[in-house]
Amino acid sequence: MNRLARKIITVLLCFSLLGATFVFSTxxxxxxxxxxxxxxxxxxKAKDAEIKELEKQKVDPQKQVDALNSAxxxxxxxxxxxxxxxxxxxxxxxANKKRIADKQAEMEADKLEFKKRVRAIYMxxxxxxxxxxxxxxxxSDFLQLTQLTASLSARDKAMIEKLTSxxxxxxxxxxxxxxLLDSQVAIRATIKAKQxxxxxxxxxxxxxxxxIDAEQSSLQKDKNALQKEINETRAKQRAYEDSLRRSSTNxxxxxxxxxxxxxxxxxxxxxxxxxQSNDSVHRGHHNGIDISGGGIQGQPIRAIADGVxxxxxxxxxxxxxxxxxxxxNGYGNYCVINHGTIKGANYSAYYAHAQKIIVSPGQKVxxxxxxxxxxxxxxxxxxxxxxxxxxxxxWINPMSCF
Numbered sequence: 106m107n108r109l110a111r112k113i114i115t116v117l118l119c120f121s122l123l124g125a126t127f128v129f130s131t132x133x134x135x136x137x138x139x140x141x142x143x144x145x146x147x148x149x150k151a152k153d154a155e156i157k158e159l160e161k162q163k164v165d166p167q168k169q170v171d172a173l174n175s176a177x178x179x180x181x182x183x184x185x186x187x188x189x190x191x192x193x194x195x196x197x198x199x200a201n202k203k204r205i206a207d208k209q210a211e212m213e214a215d216k217l218e219f220k221k222r223v224r225a226i227y228m229x230x231x232x233x234x235x236x237x238x239x240x241x242x243x244x245s246d247f248l249q250l251t252q253l254t255a256s257l258s259a260r261d262k263a264m265i266e267k268l269t270s271x272x273x274x275x276x277x278x279x280x281x282x283x284x285l286l287d288s289q290v291a292i293r294a295t296i297k298a299k300q301x302x303x304x305x306x307x308x309x310x311x312x313x314x315x316x317i318d319a320e321q322s323s324l325q326k327d328k329n330a331l332q333k334e335i336n337e338t339r340a341k342q343r344a345y346e347d348s349l350r351r352s353s354t355n356x357x358x359x360x361x362x363x364x365x366x367x368x369x370x371x372x373x374x375x376x377x378x379x380x381q382s383n384d385s386v387h388r389g390h391h392n393g394i395d396i397s398g399g400g401i402q403g404q405p406i407r408a409i410a411d412g413v414x415x416x417x418x419x420x421x422x423x424x425x426x427x428x429x430x431x432x433x434n435g436y437g438n439y440c441v442i443n444h445g446t447i448k449g450a451n452y453s454a455y456y457a458h459a460q461k462i463i464v465s466p467g468q469k470v471x472x473x474x475x476x477x478x479x480x481x482x483x484x485x486x487x488x489x490x491x492x493x494x495x496x497x498x499x500w501i502n503p504m505s506c507f
Contacts, residue, residue, distance in 0.1 A: 138342035139460060139480075143422050145335045152328040159321050166310045166317075173307040180300045187293040194286045198279055205275045212268035345403065359507070360472075365447060366409045366506040367472050369456065370479060370490055373398040377489055380502035392500040393455065393493030402488040405475040406456055409492075409506070412444035414468045414476075415453070421482040424460055436491070437483025438462055440476060452506075455493035458485045 359368035368374070378395040417440045421432030433439055439457035446452075456462075460480030464470060481488045494503045 138338055138345065139422075139424050141338050142335055142342070143424075145331050145338065149328055149331040149335070152324050152331065156321050156324050156328070159317050159324070163314055163317050166314050169310050170307060170314065173303050173310070177300060177303050177307065180296055180303065183296050184293060184300065187289050187296065191286060191289045191293070194282050194289065198282045198286070201275050201279050201282070205272055205279075208268050208272050208275070212265060212272075361507045364506045367407060368507055369407050369409050369492055370396050370401065370404055371407065373401050373404065376504075377487070380500075380504065393457075393491050394503045395489045395491050397487060397489035401479050401490075402481075403460060404479045406459060406477045406479060406490055408442060408444075408470045408472055408474050408476050409454055409494075410444040410447065410452070410472050412442040412454075412470055414440055414464045414466050414470060415443050416441040417462050417464065417466050419462045424480045424482050432483045433457075435484035437485060438477070438480065439483070439491075440464060442470060442476070450496050451498075453495040454503075455491070455495075457491035457493070458483050458489060 359371075359374075360366070373396055375396065375398040376394050377397040378391055380394055381391055418433040418436065419438050421437040423431055423437070431437070436455065436457035438459040438461055439455060440459075440462045442454050442456070444452040444454060456476060458479075458481055459477040460482065462477040464474075464476045470476060479488055479490050485491075492503050494501055494506060
C-alpha cells in the first residue's frame with residue numbers, strides 16, 4: 106500500500122471516528138427524560154391513590170374513637186356523680202359518728218354523776234333518806250321531799266334511756282349509710298371497669314389509626330421524593346432541549362427557492378419511508394414522508410412556511426417505538442398548520458409523532474418557527490418526523506415541495 110492510499114484511509118478513519126463521537130456523545134434523549142417523567146408521575150399517582158385509600162380506612166376507626174370518647178366522657182360523668190354521692194355519705198357518716206361520740210361522752214358523764222350519788226347514798230347512814238324526809242317542817246314539805254328523792258332516780262334513768270335511744274338511732278342511720286356507701290363503691294367499681302374497657306378499645310383503635318398515619322407519612326415522603334425527582338428530570342429535559350435548540354442553529358437551514366418551503370428539521374435529510382411507501386409497515390398507504398437520522402430525537406420541528414395552526418393533539422404519552430395504532434389515529438402528538446395560498450394553491454401540513462407540540466390552535470406561526478420536538482409517539486417504530494402535505498385538499502409527495 107502506497108503512502109497516498111494510507112493517507113486517504115487515515116483521513117477517512119478520522120472522519121469516521123469524528124462521526125461516531127458526534128452520535129454517541131449525544132446526551133440522554135429528551136424522550137427518555139419524558140419516559141422517566143411519565144413513569145415517575147405514574148408512581149406518584151399510585152402513591153397518592155394509596156394515601157387516599159388509607160384516608161378512607163381511617164374513617165370507620167375514627168368514628169369508633171369518637172364514639173368511645175363520648176362513651177368515656179359519659180362514664181366519667183357517672184363516676185363523678187358516684188364520687189360526689191360517696192363524699193356526701195362519708196360526710197354524713199362522719200357527722201353521725203361525732204354525734205354518737207358526743208352522746209356517749211354525755212351519757213358517760215351522767216352515768217358517772219349517777220354513780221357518785223348512789224355511792225354517797227350507800228356510804229351515808231341507811232336512814233339518811235328518812236332523815237331528809239324527817240327534816241321536813243310540815244307534811245307538805247315531807248311530800249315534796251319524798252317526790253324529789255324519787256324523781257332523782259327516775260330522771261337519771263330517763264336520761265340514760267334517752268341517750269341510749271339516740272345512739273341506737275344514729276347507729277341505725279350509720280348502718281344505712283354504710284349500705285349506701287357500699288352500693289356506691291360497687292357501682293363506681295363497675296363504672297371504672299367499663300371505663301377501663303372503653304379506654305382499652307380506644308387505645309387499640311388509636312393504635313390502628315397511628316399505624317395508618319405512619320403509613321401515610323411514609324407514602325407522603327415517597328411521593329415528595331418522586332415529585333423532587335420529577336422536577337429534577339424536567340429541569341434536565343429543559344436543559345437538554347435548550348442544548349438541542351442551540352445545536353440546531355449549527356445546521357444549515359434549507360429553503361427551496363422555487364417553492365419557498367423550508368425543510369422542517371435542520372440537518373436531517375434522511376427519508377426512512379417515502380410517500381406511498383410500500384414497505385411492510387405502510388403497504389402503499391403512506392400519505393407523507395418520514396424524516397429520520399441518528400440524533401434526531403428531540404430536535405426542533407420547524408414550520409415549513411407561514412401559517413395558522415388549525416389543530417393540535419398533544420395527549421399521547423407513549424413516546425417509544427410501537428408496532429400498532431396508538432394515540433391520535435396513529436399520529437401521536439401532532440399538529441396541522443394551514444399555510445395558506447402559495448403560488449395559487451392552498452397548502453396544509455401535518456407534523457406528526459412529535460415528542461410534544463408547543464403551539465396552540467389559532468396561533469399564527471412564521472416560517473422556521475419551532476412548533477414542536479421530534480419524538481416517536483403514536484404508531485411509530487422509531488424517532489422521526491412524519492410530514493404530510495395537502496395541496497388543495499389532496500395528499501401530495503412532500504418532496505415535490507423541496
